[in-house]
Amino acid sequence: MGVPAPWTEQDKSGVYRELEHPADLWLEIRGDDPAGLCENSLYALYASMVGAEGVRPSEERTLVAEGADLGEALRGLLAGALYRFDTEGFVGAAAAVQVEWETSSETEPSRVAACARVWGEILDPGRHEPLAEIKAVTYHLLAAAPDPGGGWRATVLFDL
Amino acid sequence: MTETPNNSELRRVDDVVWEIPMREGMRVPGRVYADDVLMESLQGDQSLDQVRNVAHLPGIQRYSLAMPDIHFGYGFPIGGVAAFAVDEGVVSPGGVGYDINCGVRLLATDLERSALEGSMKRMVDQLFRDVPSGVGAHGAIQTLSRREMAEVLEQGAGWAVRHGYGRPDDLERTEAHGALPGADPEAVSERAYARGDSQVGTLGSGNHFLEIQVVDQVFDPVAARAYGLFEGQVTVMIHCGSRGFGYQVCDDYLGIMSQAAQRYGIALPDRQLACAPVDSPEGRRYLAAMACAANYAWANRQMIMHLTEEALLRALSMAPRDLNLRLVYDVAHNIAKLEDHTVDGVVRRLCVHRKGATRAFGPGHPEVPEPYRAVGQPVLIPGDMGTASFVCRGSTRAMEQTFGSTCHGAGRVLSRAAALRRAKGRAIDRELAAGGITVRSQGRKTLAEEMPEAYKDVERVVAVMDRAGISPRVARLRPLGVVKG
Numbered sequence: 001m002g003v004p005a006p007w008t009e010q011d012k013s014g015v016y017r018e019l020e021h022p023a024d025l026w027l028e029i030r031g032d033d034p035a036g037l038c039e040n041s042l043y044a045l046y047a048s049m050v051g052a053e054g055v056r057p058s059e060e061r062t063l064v065a066e067g068a069d070l071g072e073a074l075r076g077l078l079a080g081a082l083y084r085f086d087t088e089g090f091v092g093a094a095a096a097v098q099v100e101w102e103t104s105s106e107t108e109p110s111r112v113a114a115c116a117r118v119w120g121e122i123l124d125p126g127r128h129e130p131l132a133e134i135k136a137v138t139y140h141l142l143a144a145a146p147d148p149g150g151g152w153r154a155t156v157l158f159d160l
Numbered sequence: 161m162t163e164t165p166n167n168s169e170l171r172r173v174d175d176v177v178w179e180i181p182m183r184e185g186m187r188v189p190g191r192v193y194a195d196d197v198l199m200e201s202l203q204g205d206q207s208l209d210q211v212r213n214v215a216h217l218p219g220i221q222r223y224s225l226a227m228p229d230i231h232f233g234y235g236f237p238i239g240g241v242a243a244f245a246v247d248e249g250v251v252s253p254g255g256v257g258y259d260i261n262c263g264v265r266l267l268a269t270d271l272e273r274s275a276l277e278g279s280m281k282r283m284v285d286q287l288f289r290d291v292p293s294g295v296g297a298h299g300a301i302q303t304l305s306r307r308e309m310a311e312v313l314e315q316g317a318g319w320a321v322r323h324g325y326g327r328p329d330d331l332e333r334t335e336a337h338g339a340l341p342g343a344d345p346e347a348v349s350e351r352a353y354a355r356g357d358s359q360v361g362t363l364g365s366g367n368h369f370l371e372i373q374v375v376d377q378v379f380d381p382v383a384a385r386a387y388g389l390f391e392g393q394v395t396v397m398i399h400c401g402s403r404g405f406g407y408q409v410c411d412d413y414l415g416i417m418s419q420a421a422q423r424y425g426i427a428l429p430d431r432q433l434a435c436a437p438v439d440s441p442e443g444r445r446y447l448a449a450m451a452c453a454a455n456y457a458w459a460n461r462q463m464i465m466h467l468t469e470e471a472l473l474r475a476l477s478m479a480p481r482d483l484n485l486r487l488v489y490d491v492a493h494n495i496a497k498l499e500d501h502t503v504d505g506v507v508r509r510l511c512v513h514r515k516g517a518t519r520a521f522g523p524g525h526p527e528v529p530e531p532y533r534a535v536g537q538p539v540l541i542p543g544d545m546g547t548a549s550f551v552c553r554g555s556t557r558a559m560e561q562t563f564g565s566t567c568h569g570a571g572r573v574l575s576r577a578a579a580l581r582r583a584k585g586r587a588i589d590r591e592l593a594a595g596g597i598t599v600r601s602q603g604r605k606t607l608a609e610e611m612p613e614a615y616k617d618v619e620r621v622v623a624v625m626d627r628a629g630i631s632p633r634v635a636r637l638r639p640l641g642v643v644k645g
Binding site for chain 2: 085087
């Protein structure tokens with residue numbers, strides 16, 4: 001797979017919005033399908049921390065996560081992205097995500113696995129404006145499910 | 161007791177104490193400290209439901225408590241206190257929070273405000289340069305090796321002092337002497353090590369700050385004298401925690417505890433209350449990892465104190481003996497600690513969770529530093545950057561009523577988004593400057609989010625706990641210069 005178009009070259013208007021929360025950052029994110037929902041969630045995370053403007057897709061990182069449902073897998077992806085940011089300063093500019101549901105059996109509950117290839121670069125304080133320090137991706141108010149109005153919708157609360 | 165008009169379940173106990181009666185599933189009642197105005201602001205807020213939810217957890221003692229700075233948290237409310245019997249109760253990472261041992265350190269100087277005339281901008285600029293702050297701040301010292309990190313996690317502030325970042329008597333004036341026992345570096349994930357190894361000595365971002373202040377009013381001269389505080393004196397306050405290291409420890413153990421709660425058959429009204437018995441492999445391992453993060457935070461604040469002293473000496477071209485920067489006290493306000501408390505006349509070993517709450521041990525308690533023992537421990541309550549912070553003192557009543565605990569700050573009243581909307585078109589730094597406060601921040605957004613109007617009235621919050629006799633006021637500190645991440 002080639003590098004997808006950077007987020008700055010896509011119309012990302014309306015893919016996420018901030019919901020009212022007294023202390024932290026609570027986002028509602030939308031996507032056409034589970035993979036698109038995860039990609040837009042990564043975009044929302046990076047845009048909240050640094051802003052996507054001026055970030056170049058020059059290096060690639062792979063993030064993998066799984067969970068009992070899509071919400072948990074999505075949270076794991078975002079936590080992985082946050083870890084990369086905190087330890088390397090890696091900021092994403094584009095991503096391609098795959099989501100798979102593992103088949104359930106009588107003895108094993110179903111699992112959701114997500115894999116994201118993220119292209120970006122290391123934070124450069126000279127070119128990138130830090131916006132917010134996100135401490136963690138919480139389980140609180142976490143949801144990811146089909147939206148009755150069409151597409152998929154997630155809510156994620158980030159601890160600031 | 162009388163019913164309030166706005167919430168039929170909430171019953172007034174006295175002037176500033178309200179009770180949430182037991183209902184099905186609750187093991188103890190809830191107790192909320194608030195005056196009428198603060199209680200009115202909580203109507204419709206889910207934080208009171210969270211007080212109820214905490215009361216469901218096994219082994220909880222007497223009350224699920226909420227301080228007057230309560231607001232909506234993850235599972236446990238911010239401003240919550242809950243004590244669980246070690247032999248039958250639980251420990252919960254959500255009852256501590258992500259920023260383990262977020263806390264406050266107060267430094268005193270020999271300077272009076274008049275001596276700083278014309279120097280404030282230089283001092284704030286120097287602090288801003290020398291104390292790393294902001295998103296992803298790192299590099300106060302070189303990245304620590306695995307062995308050095310393990311030493312930090314076990315020794316806490318003592319590690320910093322032994323490496324020349326402070327004085328031995330700083331440890332006497334730090335809660336728990338700056339290191340919780342039982343820290344086990346093996347209980348911590350590789351991710352936590354990687355997030356923490358370059359962040360010791362950094363302030364971070366958000367509501368964390370470094371502030372130059374003046375003591376503008378003394379309420380309790382005896383306690384103020386014991387703490388070495390006097391009107392007109394210049395002080396410095398540091399507010400920060402365990403940085404990415406602590407966030408990762410909490411994150412790791414929320415997952416572990418979620419599975420543990422199922423395994424032990426603990427019914428949770430909210431999955432964020434994930435917990436395990438204190439005396440279980442999961443509970444003991446979390447406490448060992450949490451102690452590592454708590455100790456990391458104490459090392460962090462000790463290091464920042466050292467950087468602060470160097471910066472101020474440079475900015476003021478002053479000799480150390482003339483500045484005489486010294487530690488008044490250092491308190492944690494996100495922590496779980498094993499403590500002995502009297503419950504129904506019997507001394508019991510409890511795991512006291514303080515999430516956005518400050519320890520407030522009273523006179524005579526052996527854990528209060530000897531110079532302060534006659535008056536009770538200093539309680540440090542930071543306010544917003546435009547108003548004031550407070551020094552209070554712990555009390556016997558706190559030991560009797562709140563497991564030796566009190567409030568931790570003003571508590572937010574505006575969401576960050578609402579604060580940004582309200583700050584639009586305004587220059588918060590210039591508004592603060594007009595009030596005599598010099599401020600430097602890594603980002604304008606943080607400054608807007610942290611604007612004074614975003615917080616509850618700290619005077620009111622502190623007054624509630626003063627009137628309740630839990631943490632009487634000792635002194636008020638006005639900000640002069642602020643560094644925000």
